[in-house]
Amino acid sequence: MKTYGVILAGGGGTRFWPLSRQELPKQLLNLTGKDLMVNETIDRLDGNVDKDDIFVVTNTTQVELMLEATAGRVCADHVLAEPAARNTAACIGYAAMEILKKYGDGIMCVLPSDHYIKKTDVYKQVLADAIRIAQKTDALVTIGIQPTFPSTGYGYICHAQEKALDGYYPVKRFVEKPNLQTAKEYLLSGEYLWNSGMFIWKASVIMHYFEELLPDIYECIQKIGQVLGTEKEKDVIADVYPQIPKISIDYGIMERADKVLVLEGDFGWSDVGSWDALEALYDKDEYGNITYGEQVHIDTHDCIIYAKNKLVTTIGLDSVVVVETEDAVLVCDKNRAQEVKKIVEALQDCNKRQYL
Amino acid sequence: MKTYGVILAGGGGTRFWPLSRQELPKQLLNLTGKDLMVNETIDRLDGNVDKDDIFVVTNTTQVELMLEATAGRVCADHVLAEPAARNTAACIGYAAMEILKKYGDGIMCVLPSDHYIKKTDVYKQVLADAIRIAQKTDALVTIGIQPTFPSTGYGYICHAQEKALDGYYPVKRFVEKPNLQTAKEYLLSGEYLWNSGMFIWKASVIMHYFEELLPDIYECIQKIGQVLGTEKEKDVIADVYPQIPKISIDYGIMERADKVLVLEGDFGWSDVGSWDALEALYDKDEYGNITYGEQVHIDTHDCIIYAKNKLVTTIGLDSVVVVETEDAVLVCDKNRAQEVKKIVEALQDCNKRQYL
Numbered sequence: 001m002k003t004y005g006v007i008l009a010g011g012g013g014t015r016f017w018p019l020s021r022q023e024l025p026k027q028l029l030n031l032t033g034k035d036l037m038v039n040e041t042i043d044r045l046d047g048n049v050d051k052d053d054i055f056v057v058t059n060t061t062q063v064e065l066m067l068e069a070t071a072g073r074v075c076a077d078h079v080l081a082e083p084a085a086r087n088t089a090a091c092i093g094y095a096a097m098e099i100l101k102k103y104g105d106g107i108m109c110v111l112p113s114d115h116y117i118k119k120t121d122v123y124k125q126v127l128a129d130a131i132r133i134a135q136k137t138d139a140l141v142t143i144g145i146q147p148t149f150p151s152t153g154y155g156y157i158c159h160a161q162e163k164a165l166d167g168y169y170p171v172k173r174f175v176e177k178p179n180l181q182t183a184k185e186y187l188l189s190g191e192y193l194w195n196s197g198m199f200i201w202k203a204s205v206i207m208h209y210f211e212e213l214l215p216d217i218y219e220c221i222q223k224i225g226q227v228l229g230t231e232k233e234k235d236v237i238a239d240v241y242p243q244i245p246k247i248s249i250d251y252g253i254m255e256r257a258d259k260v261l262v263l264e265g266d267f268g269w270s271d272v273g274s275w276d277a278l279e280a281l282y283d284k285d286e287y288g289n290i291t292y293g294e295q296v297h298i299d300t301h302d303c304i305i306y307a308k309n310k311l312v313t314t315i316g317l318d319s320v321v322v323v324e325t326e327d328a329v330l331v332c333d334k335n336r337a338q339e340v341k342k343i344v345e346a347l348q349d350c351n352k353r354q355y356l
Numbered sequence: 357m358k359t360y361g362v363i364l365a366g367g368g369g370t371r372f373w374p375l376s377r378q379e380l381p382k383q384l385l386n387l388t389g390k391d392l393m394v395n396e397t398i399d400r401l402d403g404n405v406d407k408d409d410i411f412v413v414t415n416t417t418q419v420e421l422m423l424e425a426t427a428g429r430v431c432a433d434h435v436l437a438e439p440a441a442r443n444t445a446a447c448i449g450y451a452a453m454e455i456l457k458k459y460g461d462g463i464m465c466v467l468p469s470d471h472y473i474k475k476t477d478v479y480k481q482v483l484a485d486a487i488r489i490a491q492k493t494d495a496l497v498t499i500g501i502q503p504t505f506p507s508t509g510y511g512y513i514c515h516a517q518e519k520a521l522d523g524y525y526p527v528k529r530f531v532e533k534p535n536l537q538t539a540k541e542y543l544l545s546g547e548y549l550w551n552s553g554m555f556i557w558k559a560s561v562i563m564h565y566f567e568e569l570l571p572d573i574y575e576c577i578q579k580i581g582q583v584l585g586t587e588k589e590k591d592v593i594a595d596v597y598p599q600i601p602k603i604s605i606d607y608g609i610m611e612r613a614d615k616v617l618v619l620e621g622d623f624g625w626s627d628v629g630s631w632d633a634l635e636a637l638y639d640k641d642e643y644g645n646i647t648y649g650e651q652v653h654i655d656t657h658d659c660i661i662y663a664k665n666k667l668v669t670t671i672g673l674d675s676v677v678v679v680e681t682e683d684a685v686l687v688c689d690k691n692r693a694q695e696v697k698k699i700v701e702a703l704q705d706c707n708k709r710q711y712l
Contacts, residue, residue, distance in 0.1 A: 018669070296703060296706075298695060298698050298699065311683060311708070312684070315692050315698070326666075328668070328669065329667070331671075331678050332671040332673075333673065336655075336671050339654060339672070342654050343652055343654065343671065346652045350652075352652075
C-alpha cells in the first residue's frame, strides 16, 4: 500500500505578525534560517513518502505563493486549494477523497506545515513506525510529543499505561490546553503527551470515520468525490466546500473514534506558536538573546530580536521581543508574545488593512 | 547700543540617535512638532533682537544644511562656519570678534540652539532684563533656571542670597553636575539655579575677559580679527581655528570672571538632552505615553514612542523608549536614555559609519 503525505498549509498567519501576514502565513516563512517551514515539512518526508506522493492543502488566496514556494518539490496538481477555510476535518476529508478517487487507498500522513522538528532522524523513524502500525491495525495513529515542561499552550493526549509490543499506546482521550496546575499534574503522571496534530491512517479508514461520525461532512465530500477528475470538479468544489461544517479533526473524529493509537515522539518538536517559541529553534548568545539581522545591544538579556531591513539597537532590555519588517515594528514583552494576535485584531478594527 | 543674537549651533547629535546624526544634529530636528529647534531659538529672539542682527555659529560640515534651514530668518553671511569644533569659548570669541570688527560693539545674547522653552513670553521678558543689565553694568550676565527637581544632569550656578533691585543675583560660583544627594541640598538651599548656557554681555566686555583669562585663544581670535572682511579671511580662519585651545566658556571664563550676574528664569526650560526629556515637551496620553507617528499599543505605559515611517506596535511595555527612523530602530529602557551615545560609540567602533 502506498504512503501519501498530506500537508495542511491553509492557516492564516497572525502569531508571527508583523513578519507573517494574511497572504504570507507562517508556513511560508523561513523561521529557521534554512528554508520555508512548509518546505522543511516536505523534505522531512524523504525516506517515508515518495516525492510524487505528497499533497499540500492550502486555500485559494495562498495557492499561487504555495505553488511557487514548493515548485520542484510537489507536483502542481497535488497542491489542493480550498475555496473557503473550513477547519481541519474538511481539508483532511477532501485530501482523503482525492487520494481514494484518483490513486486508490493508501496510508495518509497528515502533517501540519508550520512546526519545527530538531531531530529529523528520530522523527523519520517514529513516522515509519506510525505508517507500519496504521497499515497493520486499521487504527487512527497519532504522534504524541513527550512533554518537556508543563505547557499550557498545547493540547494533551492521555494514553493507557501499557505500551504495546509495537511501541504504541491506546489513546484514552484528547484533552484541551490545561491550566498550569493541571499541566504539572499531566507532566508528573507520565500518561500524557502533547498533541502534535500529526495523524497517520489509511484513507479508507478515515473515510469510514467521516461516514460514521461526521455524516454532514461525509456527504459534502462524496459530492466532491463524484466529480473529481471531471470538468465539473472546480465548480462543484467551489459550490460545496463553503457548506462543509467547520470542525477540527480532533473534535470531530479523534476524540470520538474507537481505535486511536499514539506513538511517543521525542525529536525536539515545537509548534512555533509565537515569537517566544523561537527559543526552541535557536541557540541563545552569551546574554540569552536570540538575534537575526543587523543589531547592536547594550546590556540586553533574554530577548528575541529580529531585524529584517534596518539596524536594530537596544539598551537595558530584558525579555523583550523586537521585530522589524518592511512596514512595521513590534516591541513586545516576551511573556506576552501570544498576544500579538491582539495587535492584528486591533489593526482589523481600525481598518489598517495594509498591515494585515 | 545694538543687540545681537549669537546662536551656538555646532554640536553633533548623538543623544537623539537614531533621529539625530552627525550631519543632522538635534538643533536641526523638529522635536516639538512645530519647527526645527534652531528656528524656534531664532524666532524666540523676536522683540529683543532684530532679524538682521542674528548670527548662527555652526561647523563647516553642517553649514549647508543650516543655511537651508534658516533661510529667510538669518542672513547667509551671518551663518559663521567653524572649520573645526573647538568648544564654546572658541566660537563665542569668533562671533564677538566678527561683531566688533564688522559692526562695532554691541550686546551679544549667546544662546544654545537646541533647548526647549515652554513659556516664550516669560523668556522674552527675562532676556530683555538681561540685555538691559548687561548694558548698564558691563557684567557677564547669565540666565539661571529655577530648578524644579534635583537634577543630576545639569550644572548649577550658586548665587548670593541677596537680590539686586534690578532683579539679578551676583554669582558666587558655577558647579558641575552634582550627585543626587548634593542636588537635593542645592534644591533645598534656594541658592542654586540650573546653568542654562545662555549668556548676555557686551562684545567688548567678553573680549576683555578673553584677553585676561584666555590669552592663547585671544591671540588666535586677534589673528582672525585682523583679516575679517578681507580676501584672506577664509584661509586664515581655516589655518588658525584648529589651533584654538578646546575649552568651554564656562570653564574658561564664567567660573573665573570677577563680575558675573545671574537672572532667574522660570519659563519651562529643558535642554532636551535625551529621548526621555521629551516628557518636558509633550502632554502624556491617558496611559502616560508620549507618541508620535502611526502606532498601536496594548497595555503600554509611560513609554516614549516615535514612529517616523513605519507602524510601531507594542505589547506590555513600561517605561521604554522606541524610536523608528528610515534605517534604524532604537528600543531603550527610558531610565537609560542617556546611554544612547554608547550605541553611537559602538557603531563607530564597528565602523558602521552609514548610521552615524
